[in-house]
Amino acid sequence: MKWRVFILGTLLKTTLEKITGLDQEAMNLARERLDGLLKPPGSLGKLEEIAVRLAGIYGQPRPPLASKAIVMMAADNGVYQEGFNGYSQEITKAVAELAGAGLIGVAVLARHAGARLVVVDVGIKDEVEGQHIIKKKIRYGTDNITCGPAMSRSEAEQAIEVGIDVTNKLIHEGINIIGTGEVGICNTTTSAAVLAVLSGADPELVVGKGTGADEKAYQAKLQAVKNALVVNRPDPTDPIDVVAKVGGLDIAALTGCYLAAAANKKPVVIDGFIAGTAALVAAKINPLVKEYMIPSHCSAEKGAQVVLQALNMEPMLYMNMRLGEGTGAALAFNLIDAAVKIINEMGSFADLA
Numbered sequence: 487m488k489w490r491v492f493i494l495g496t497l498l499k500t501t502l503e504k505i506t507g508l509d510q511e512a513m514n515l516a517r518e519r520l521d522g523l524l525k526p527p528g529s530l531g532k533l534e535e536i537a538v539r540l541a542g543i544y545g546q547p548r549p550p551l552a553s554k555a556i557v558m559m560a561a562d563n564g565v566y567q568e569g570f571n572g573y574s575q576e577i578t579k580a581v582a583e584l585a586g587a588g589l590i591g592v593a594v595l596a597r598h599a600g601a602r603l604v605v606v607d608v609g610i611k612d613e614v615e616g617q618h619i620i621k622k623k624i625r626y627g628t629d630n631i632t633c634g635p636a637m638s639r640s641e642a643e644q645a646i647e648v649g650i651d652v653t654n655k656l657i658h659e660g661i662n663i664i665g666t667g668e669v670g671i672c673n674t675t676t677s678a679a680v681l682a683v684l685s686g687a688d689p690e691l692v693v694g695k696g697t698g699a700d701e702k703a704y705q706a707k708l709q710a711v712k713n714a715l716v717v718n719r720p721d722p723t724d725p726i727d728v729v730a731k732v733g734g735l736d737i738a739a740l741t742g743c744y745l746a747a748a749a750n751k752k753p754v755v756i757d758g759f760i761a762g763t764a765a766l767v768a769a770k771i772n773p774l775v776k777e778y779m780i781p782s783h784c785s786a787e788k789g790a791q792v793v794l795q796a797l798n799m800e801p802m803l804y805m806n807m808r809l810g811e812g813t814g815a816a817l818a819f820n821l822i823d824a825a826v827k828i829i830n831e832m833g834s835f836a837d838l839a
């Protein structure tokens with residue numbers, strides 16, 4: 487293991503210093519309570535596991551019902567210039583703006599789950615309009631990763647700090663569970679590049695069809711990822727270097743969301759392939775952050791299984807979804823609510839007496 491010393495931004499540094507493990511005592515008490523409920527021990531499967539984890543995260547044997555938010559990080563990617571993506575780059579901005587009218591996929595599912603949807607412009611290539619958008623642009627899109635780094639290390643750290651700042655503020659306002667989401671045309675390409683480096687997987691195993699590439703476009707996308715890795719030579723032992731060189735501002739900002747959730751002892755729900763890749767970046771920065779993460783679904787995107795394997799996590803849902811935005815996280819909120827209600831509301835064998 488090679489050790490490297492970097493001067494981190496203050497917010498990032500203080501956040502990392504605050505991260506500790508879960509409250510084992512609260513988890514033991516939660517397990518004890520679940521075992522005494524009117525059911526065979528363990529018979530509610532993952533609902534029980536989630537309830538125990540929430541107890542450990544919040545430090546309360548009876549975890550509270552969640553006050554929820556989905557954070558959707560929006561940013562553009564310079565690799566779009568390679569020309570293999572079938573959609574216009576303007577989609578990123580359009581989705582971020584349309585979120586205000588509640589018309590995008592995650593807006594519907596967040597509403598269904600009773601969650602707030604928070605949209606952050608961390609690097610859309612144009613100016614965006616909408617009162618609902620938190621304006622935190624680090625730069626107007628990244629550079630093309632097939633030619634050089636996506637951004638500087640300092641910009642990657644600033645984007646991570648955007649995620650930390652937004653998450654800290656939400657938690658300060660009373661939000662106690664965060665769901666991750668993103669929008670950014672070509673971010674399945676940048677995620678695949680980051681994932682290939684951090685997991686050691688072949689690009690073939692992590693490059694997928696994204697929004698729907700045909701065979702020709704797929705081969706060009708695969709080649710772009712391979713080229714990006716050769717041109718940039720990201721250091722696999724240095725997750726911030728990897729995000730700066732072949733990632734994106736959305737992935738970096740989501741990394742910050744995970745770190746801040748853990749620092750504040752709040753659960754953070756992982757969405758699909760892109761948000762999962764950001765989760766892996768955060769977990770590589772500090773493995774303890776994983777204890778605060780709850781995976782939602784396994785995206786239909788090819789590399790999604792690789793992400794979950796690298797995180798050593800089993801998702802709750804297989805829904806064949808591949809939209810991102812936070813749609814999977816929003817769906818999982820409903821099951822997390824169910825887990826909290828079970829541990830708090832179900833009767834026990836003692837009630838029979």
Ligand SMILES: Cc1cc2ncn([C@H]3O[C@H](COP(=O)(O)O)[C@@H](O)[C@H]3O)c2cc1C
Pocket residue numbers: 571573577578581668669670671672673674675695696697698809810811
């Ligand atoms: C209309 C539309 C809405 C979306 N909402 C999320 N994505 C998702 O697809 C994009 C990633 O796929 P790729 O790497 O192939 O570009 C991201 O914007 C992601 O959030 C969308 C994509 C489209 C086209």
Ligand SMILES: O=C(O)c1cccnc1
Pocket residue numbers: 674696697757758759760761785786787790807808809810811
């Ligand atoms: O799983 C995801 O996050 C995903 C997959 C394809 C396109 N956009 C997002």
